[in-house]
Amino acid sequence: xxxxxxxxxxxxxxxxxxxxxxxxxxxxxxxxxxxxxxxxxxxxxxxxxxxxxxxxxxxxxxxxxxxxxxxxxxxxxxxxxxxxxxxxxxxxxxxxxxxxxxxxxxxxxxxxxxxxxxxxxxxxxxxxxxxxxxxxxxxxxxxxxxxxxxxxxxxxxxxxxxxxxxxxxxxxxxxxxxxxxxxxxxxxxxxxxxxxxxxxxxxxxxxxxxxxxxxxxxxxxxxxxxxxxxxxxxxxxxxxxxxxxxxxxxxxxxxxxxxxxxxxxxxxxxxxxxxxxxxxxxxxxxxxxxxxxxxxxxxxxxxxxxxx
Numbered sequence: 001x002x003x004x005x006x007x008x009x010x011x012x013x014x015x016x017x018x019x020x021x022x023x024x025x026x027x028x029x030x031x032x033x034x035x036x037x038x039x040x041x042x043x044x045x046x047x048x049x050x051x052x053x054x055x056x057x058x059x060x061x062x063x064x065x066x067x068x069x070x071x072x073x074x075x076x077x078x079x080x081x082x083x084x085x086x087x088x089x090x091x092x093x094x095x096x097x098x099x100x101x102x103x104x105x106x107x108x109x110x111x112x113x114x115x116x117x118x119x120x121x122x123x124x125x126x127x128x129x130x131x132x133x134x135x136x137x138x139x140x141x142x143x144x145x146x147x148x149x150x151x152x153x154x155x156x157x158x159x160x161x162x163x164x165x166x167x168x169x170x171x172x173x174x175x176x177x178x179x180x181x182x183x184x185x186x187x188x189x190x191x192x193x194x195x196x197x198x199x200x201x202x203x204x205x206x207x208x209x210x211x212x213x214x215x216x217x218x219x220x221x222x223x224x225x226x227x228x229x230x231x232x233x234x235x236x237x238x239x240x241x242x243x244x245x246x247x248x249x250x251x252x253x254x255x256x257x258x259x260x261x262x263x264x265x266x267x268x269x270x271x272x273x274x275x276x277x278x279x280x281x282x283x284x285x286x287x288x289x290x291x292x293x294x295x296x297x298x299x300x301x302x303x304x305x306x307x308x
Contacts, residue, residue, distance in 0.1 A: 003114050004156065005034045007089050009082055010058065010101040012042065012050035016233055017057050017101045024099070025063030029110040035064040038085040041072045054101070078308065079207040083167065090159040095121070097156045100308070102234030105131070105154060106252040109229040113156045115257065116144075116223055123264055127161035127220035128211070130154075131230040135250055136277035138226045138270075143257050145267035146221040147274060149192065152208035152308040154230030164218050167210040169200035184216055189275040194292045203295055208308040221264060227253040 006024065010017050024030060037058045042051045058069045072081065082098070089096050095117045097110070106112075109131055120126040126146070131154030173196065176184065181193045192212065198204040215222060228250040235248055261267070280286070 001029070001032070001114055001118070003029055003033045003110070004095040004097050004117055005036055005089060005093050006064075006097045006099065006110070007085060008035060008037045008099045008101065009078070009085060010037060010039045010054045011078070012047045012054060013101055013234075014050055014053040014057055017054045019104055019233060020099065020101055021057060021061050023104040024109075025061070027105060027107050027110040029114060030063050031065060033064055033110060034066045034068070035061065036068045036070065036085075036089060038070045038081055039072060040077070040081050041075045043075045077205060079167075079205050082308075083165075083207050086157075086162060087165075090162050093159070095156065095158045096162075099154055099230075100152075100234075102232060103131075103154045104231045104233050104252075106229040106254065108253060108256045109154065111256050112225065112229050112253075116260075117156055117158065119260060120223065120264070121158065124160065125219070125221050125264055126223060127157060127164075127215045127218065128222040129156040130222055130224045131156075132228045132232070132250070133224045133226065134274060134277055135248065136273045138273070141226050141267070141270050141273075142261055143226050143259050144223055144261045145226070145270045146261060146265060147224050147271055148186065148212075148216065148222065148266060150208065150212045150215055150222045151224070152211070153232050161215075161218075161220065164220075165211055165214045167199075167207060169196050169210070172196050172210075172213055173200050184213070186271070186275050186278065189278040191292050194295075198292070198295055206308060221266065223261070224270070225253060225257065227251070229253050 039055050039058065042048045055069065055071060058067065061067050076084065086096060086098060097113045113129060113131065116129045128150040130151040132151045182188060185192050192209060195204060195206060195209040196213065199206060199209065229252065231250055231252055232248055
């Protein structure tokens with residue numbers, strides 16, 4: 001199997017990075033995979049020691065075919081680091097697998113990603129492979145299915161798809177109709193569009209919402225697994241603007257996909273369940289919706305939110 005490079009974005013959380021690297025190295029295809037790490041520079045002297053500790057962990061990483069460490073010499077911030085790192089890697093490779101420093105993977109994560117990248121390589125409508133599925137009701141769903149939105153917690157794509165990426169909030173604000181905004185928000189089940197507005201106002205500095213918007217504008221599809229291949233361990237109050245929560249926790253998929261989605265169309269049952277999950281009073285996304293709407297009401301924050 002021709003494996004895609006695995007690109008990891010790190011900053012200043014050595015314990016999270018250690019767990020991420022250990023889980024990734026335990027993958028069945030790790031020894032056939034090239035690991036490329038983009039290590040951001042410290043925002044201030046306060047973070048310098050932990051940034052250096054993360055870089056040392058990467059220097060010592062084993063279990064991969066190769067390890068390349070790219071050390072930023074100025075602080076890029078997460079959004080710029082990811083956008084420029086993904087773009088640079090895809091200038092050299094046809095596909096890519098992307099992780100951040102707080103994503104623990106199933107031993108079959110790389111198998112799932114590489115098989116999906118190979119299976120849908122020539123299907124222009126398929127633009128994104130998600131390793132995560134929201135903790136919604138999945139009983140009776142196929143092993144994999146397509147949804148409109150992209151998840152940024154362990155994902156993959158191709159050069160052919162990423163060429164459509166644009167971070168242009170003002171352009172989106174001008175061009176999206178009211179009907180498109182509603183569709184983008186999954187029939188108002190979650191305020192994705194609010195993130196575009198907040199970026200336009202300078203209250204957020206993120207990237208993932210623009211990847212979703214880029215996929216949306218191309219009428220693209222995002223593959224999701226019925227059971228997650230990734231777990232985000234960063235919801236422990238250690239990350240930027242991320243408070244401690246277990247609401248996003250999942251049980252990692254312990255096996256490879258046996259039956260892949262045959263039809264490259266949105267799974268309407270899965271989509272209806274995702275909308276129901278977002279609207280559920282028990283959903284963590286209800287709280288996130290409240291945070292976003294509160295931010296929108298205050299037009300501009302003193303410091304932009306830096307997250308995916």
